[in-house]
Amino acid sequence: MANLAKISGLVLGLVLLTLGCVIPPKAEKEEIVLAGYAGRKAELLNQIERKYENPEAHYELGKLYFGDGLWEKAEWQYNVALGFDPVHHGSQAGIVRTLIARGKQQRAVMDAEMYMNQAAVSAESSLLLGQAFQNELLDDYALACYQRAMGIAPNSAALQKQAGYYYLSKGDLVRAEGYLRRSFQLDPYQAEVAGQLGRMGISVQIPRKTEKNTKKLDKLIEEG
Numbered sequence: 001m002a003n004l005a006k007i008s009g010l011v012l013g014l015v016l017l018t019l020g021c022v023i024p025p026k027a028e029k030e031e032i033v034l035a036g037y038a039g040r041k042a043e044l045l046n047q048i049e050r051k052y053e054n055p056e057a058h059y060e061l062g063k064l065y066f067g068d069g070l071w072e073k074a075e076w077q078y079n080v081a082l083g084f085d086p087v088h089h090g091s092q093a094g095i096v097r098t099l100i101a102r103g104k105q106q107r108a109v110m111d112a113e114m115y116m117n118q119a120a121v122s123a124e125s126s127l128l129l130g131q132a133f134q135n136e137l138l139d140d141y142a143l144a145c146y147q148r149a150m151g152i153a154p155n156s157a158a159l160q161k162q163a164g165y166y167y168l169s170k171g172d173l174v175r176a177e178g179y180l181r182r183s184f185q186l187d188p189y190q191a192e193v194a195g196q197l198g199r200m201g202i203s204v205q206i207p208r209k210t211e212k213n214t215k216k217l218d219k220l221i222e223e224g
Helices: 002-050 055-067 071-084 089-101 105-119 123-135 139-152 157-169 173-186 191-199 215-223
Strands: none
Touching (some): 089 105, 139 157
């Protein structure tokens, strides 16, 4: 009986030792993540203390607050960022997402439309706002911005490519192919687009670049 108790004790000790070897790495990893988060938050607060009119620092701090579920604080930081940079697209998209999270759907729609109307002054602004919406997982607004941008600059290969990759990320291969084909037609020297079309089973060929400056060649021929 005594031997059995000793054996049980040894087994229990081995189990605890094994668990002790397994658990700390996980706990340590969580501590590293938390320490990194706390460190980044402290760094941003220090940046803001040194220079309050820093829209990027307020924006990043807003994202941290949003991740914590502190939506009112997040919205406040986004608004501060916009106070110093009225066209900070990341903060605009962040506000819309925060309002949705807070259940303020009507105000979110109104703000999104306001930001999209402001961005409609140029294709570039609409594109940047669309990318910001997409980063916040607000796909409907992102697509609306891309469509507006293409309406302003329909012959932009970059915009057609952006729309193509958007649809590709959503698994809509038909629309993705259409936009990527159009992008390649507008600029046939895009190796990235050619490669993506190839992976989709569409064969395209990048044309050879012709020599534009032939003065050296002409000189060699004349001297010969």
